Amino acid sequence: MNCSQCDQKAVLTLQHGKACKRHFINYFEEKVFKTMNKYQMIGRSDTLGVAASGGKDSLTVLYLTKKYLEKNNFVNTSFFALAIDEGIHNYRAKTLQDLEIFCEQYKIKLTIVRTTEEFGATLDEAYPKVNKDTHKKPCNVCGVWRRYLLNKHARALGATKVITGHNLDDEAQAIMMNMFKANISMAAHIGPITGVQEHELFVTRVKPLYFCTEKETRLYALLKGFAIEFTECPYSQEGYRSQIQDMLNGMEEKYSGTKQGIINSFLAILPLLREKEQREKQESIKICTSCGEPANQEICNACKIKEVLIEK
Amino acid sequence: MKIGIFKERENSRETIDFTGKSVLDLLRHLQINSETVLVVRKNEVLTEEELLEDQDRVDILSVISGG
Numbered sequence: 001m002n003c004s005q006c007d008q009k010a011v012l013t014l015q016h017g018k019a020c021k022r023h024f025i026n027y028f029e030e031k032v033f034k035t036m037n038k039y040q041m042i043g044r045s046d047t048l049g050v051a052a053s054g055g056k057d058s059l060t061v062l063y064l065t066k067k068y069l070e071k072n073n074f075v076n077t078s079f080f081a082l083a084i085d086e087g088i089h090n091y092r093a094k095t096l097q098d099l100e101i102f103c104e105q106y107k108i109k110l111t112i113v114r115t116t117e118e119f120g121a122t123l124d125e126a127y128p129k130v131n132k133d134t135h136k137k138p139c140n141v142c143g144v145w146r147r148y149l150l151n152k153h154a155r156a157l158g159a160t161k162v163i164t165g166h167n168l169d170d171e172a173q174a175i176m177m178n179m180f181k182a183n184i185s186m187a188a189h190i191g192p193i194t195g196v197q198e199h200e201l202f203v204t205r206v207k208p209l210y211f212c213t214e215k216e217t218r219l220y221a222l223l224k225g226f227a228i229e230f231t232e233c234p235y236s237q238e239g240y241r242s243q244i245q246d247m248l249n250g251m252e253e254k255y256s257g258t259k260q261g262i263i264n265s266f267l268a269i270l271p272l273l274r275e276k277e278q279r280e281k282q283e284s285i286k287i288c289t290s291c292g293e294p295a296n297q298e299i300c301n302a303c304k305i306k307e308v309l310i311e312k
Numbered sequence: 313m314k315i316g317i318f319k320e321r322e323n324s325r326e327t328i329d330f331t332g333k334s335v336l337d338l339l340r341h342l343q344i345n346s347e348t349v350l351v352v353r354k355n356e357v358l359t360e361e362e363l364l365e366d367q368d369r370v371d372i373l374s375v376i377s378g379g
């Protein structure tokens with residue numbers, strides 16, 4: 001099977017035809033750059049903190065951010081990689097090692113923030129205590145920690161935007177999870193560029209891979225030769241999200257374009273969701289009385305977790 | 313035909329007897345959703361229509377990054 005645009009062998013079937021290695025790479029990069037432009041993700045005087053883990057998504061978004069800045073001659077835009085080490089055994093050390101090698105190779109400044117330094121515990125140590133009554137898996141703690149540390153440290157390092165490697169699959173899953181759980185207010189907070197409420201302590205988050213599927217991103221990383229060994233968080237096979245993921249992939253295999261359809265529908269209603277959220281949100285963002293970071297209540301979620309850990 | 317398979321996610325190797333023709337047939341046979349993998353033969357990524365040959369060795373790479 002050959003590429004629809006030339007006589008080279010195809011590597012992937014896209015919605016509009018087949019693509020060889022070269023045409024796929026062009027297609028992918030153009031898609032990402034278009035997304036960056038359309039949502040004005042990167043400005044000429046921005047300082048960008050790229051949330052990085054060492055997986056295919058973060059290496060791809062790091063590489064393409066650098067390429068975008070060079071291509072557009074954004075000489076005043078600086079950027080750095082920021083990683084959170086939650087100390088997940090048998091997993092995080094490996095991905096961070098991949099990240100360190102990558103950043104060295106591409107001369108990208110890297111900062112690693114460890115939860116042991118910030119909260120005095122690894123995720124493996126913390127979640128059995130925090131989720132003692134619910135017996136939940138650690139993803140809730142992991143999510144709170146990561147959001148908190150990324151925002152706090154990106155801001156401390158001067159970032160005006162945080163870039164994340166969320167892809168189309170991640171987003172389609174998040175949309176469906178919020179739908180299934182009737183969590184409309186949460187849905188208002190996702191999207192290619194976040195922010196219902198502007199607040200000086202919140203760094204805006206942007207997702208350049210928003211329209212790239214997981215498969216496309218893995219293929220791009222593979223064709224570009226980014227050294228990634230397959231690793232998987234030991235907790236990732238569990239929980240609600242992975243069921244949604246299986247469901248969506250099952251639908252996609254039968255009805256190609258399903259995930260893109262979810263994204264398109266969501267983007268069409270997102271402005272209305274955000275308007276509703278703005279209108280109905282009675283209280284504005286508070287400042288955590290314990291740590292001074294932005295919070296929904298008197299005490300932020302990260303500090304609540306901290307309290308539980310100290311009690312024990 | 314006989315196909316040698318390396319599955320990245322399980323880090324496992326096996327050789328299977330297979331009566332289909334294409335990459336898609338192989339994935340169906342293995343009950344793997346084509347959305348979740350890339351199939352590579354001799355450093356070349358294969359589309360689902362690509363035909364396999366006896367004694368081929370393929371790597372099945374997982375596109376899903378958990379976490």
Ligand code: SF4
Nearest residue numbers: 139142233235236379
């Ligand atoms: S799967 Fe692993 S990395 Fe992802 S949120 Fe859960 S614990 Fe954190």
Ligand SMILES: [Zn+2]
Nearest residue numbers: 003006020023
């Ligand atoms: Zn081509």
Ligand SMILES: [Zn+2]
Nearest residue numbers: 288291300303
């Ligand atoms: Zn706090």
